[in-house]
Amino acid sequence: MKKSIQKFTLTAATLVSISTYADPVILKIAHFLPPTSGVQVKVIQPWCDTIQKESAGQLKCQIYPAMQLGGTPAQLVDQVKNGVADIVWTAPGYSAGRFPTIEAMELPFVVTDAVSGSKAAWAFYQKNAQKEFDAYKVLALHVDGGMVAHTARKPISNMASLAGLKLRASTRMVSKLLQTMGATPVNMPPAQVTEAISKGVVDGAMASWEVVMPTKLAEVAEFHTEPAAGKPIFSTTVLSLLMNKQKYNSLPANLKAIIDKNSGAPLVANFGKAFGDTITDTKKQVAASKGKIIVLAPTDYDAMRKTAQTFENEWIKDVTAKGMNGKQLAADAHAFALKP
Template identity: 45%
Template structure:
């Protein structure tokens, strides 16, 4: 009896010690700490899990690739345990997210929060296997991509010809090609130097990253499409190493779970929306010219880029999926949440 009691007490002590142990999560991403993603979502998210765990779970944030490597390596870093959590863009690793990249097709996405909810649900239904080895915390798209131009205006389809434009992803490359431009792939941190040296004539990025990358200081013109749909965008991943998550005690797992999912994705999107508003204001306050592409011209662009969507559907279908059904489901979810 005494032996059983001693064993029980020892087990309780071990469990109490494990529960009391502080967990420090290494969180890595590629933008500087003044970026809106860092200050507007990652820091508040980390503060929230620390508060809810009463200090037992904390973040050590490593912005601007402080753990080493390049932005395309972030997914490998979190899978390998170099980082416990990362924020990255799926387009930085072409081919690894062939289904969920549907949201990067031209003129698929609408507002930030509505699309975020659609992305989360779509991945849950159709693309969870793309995230094997990861605990998904949030999936969303960054804001609508805007064309930021060094010293030339862009108003019509013909203006794309001959331009070297930074592309955001594999599908972004293809879209720019059919529009008549020359796509130049690069991560966001390389944009400023490439603009200043004239390596590129323009860059496609959301307004949110403009201040952090000084894009508004290196460009004079900006082109936005009208009509409520984005020219293109990029799918975001905020994910945790699955083994690290599995190692947590049940109550800390629940805190991660409670701060994951559809509404967490929408919160991340809200941070991007606020960042977009600030980035646009920064360009406007500098005196840059922001052009709205009118609806009739946007229709010309839509027709020009239709082959990108057709090719994506055919490519996904060739891999054994129903490409048309997946595309239709993605657009249906976007419309559903855009009405709410």
């Protein structure tokens, strides 16, 4: 009788284990852009499709775009840390002061394009910034390819034309850069920019090409100013795909392996390519809709870059005072960004 009870108990436990394992793991993924954005359509959704296929349906995603889980973009890092979401795509720089090391990749005139810049951001993270992301399972770190100055009525052709303009800034680094060059930064999330420009609250925005179509920025901004192709751009936003560490650790080894296989350098490369393609496509659409893309003349570009160097020097001084090797971090950012 005792043997029968033990056998029944073992069988029941096995069935429970199999049943639990058979239930798919639903990963809640949150981000701040619309569902039609390139980041969801070209990267996040394909990533979800891949891990679902490779796990035979054991891993599935529920995507919550446009802050559907509530809160603000700056709160996404806490939402994933606290388990409100399992994975988030967001900019660490939206949470000012919390990720100071990775800020080096957002220094002015470092990143040239989305592909090489994303590769550089990942290399920089691996060398210098893993400790400040220790609370997360980092799936990818990449860049948006760089900030462009989008303005409604006044074209920006040199530093003098920035004087007195109110421009949306995405991060602390962009805010500091605008102040250094004579403009007034106004911090706000991408979703508010178009309305703010249409109402005259701001004159324009420093924003990546990625957000132009999803947020309908091109409908209110006629002028779009950037450096010549191949030149480091004003600034960039480092972006991240972060997973709740406890959620990741709770997965069986085979599902962890699938997440790992499709994360890191391969996923960073996917983000870089997607953003690079989006930049090309968006510029074509803007030109076709009679938007004016202004390429800075070499002398005006050099003047802006020289002025921005004073900000980099200040940043180095500030982070060094906090116990970080600011000079080395800045040097690493430039060095990694120069690699193809």
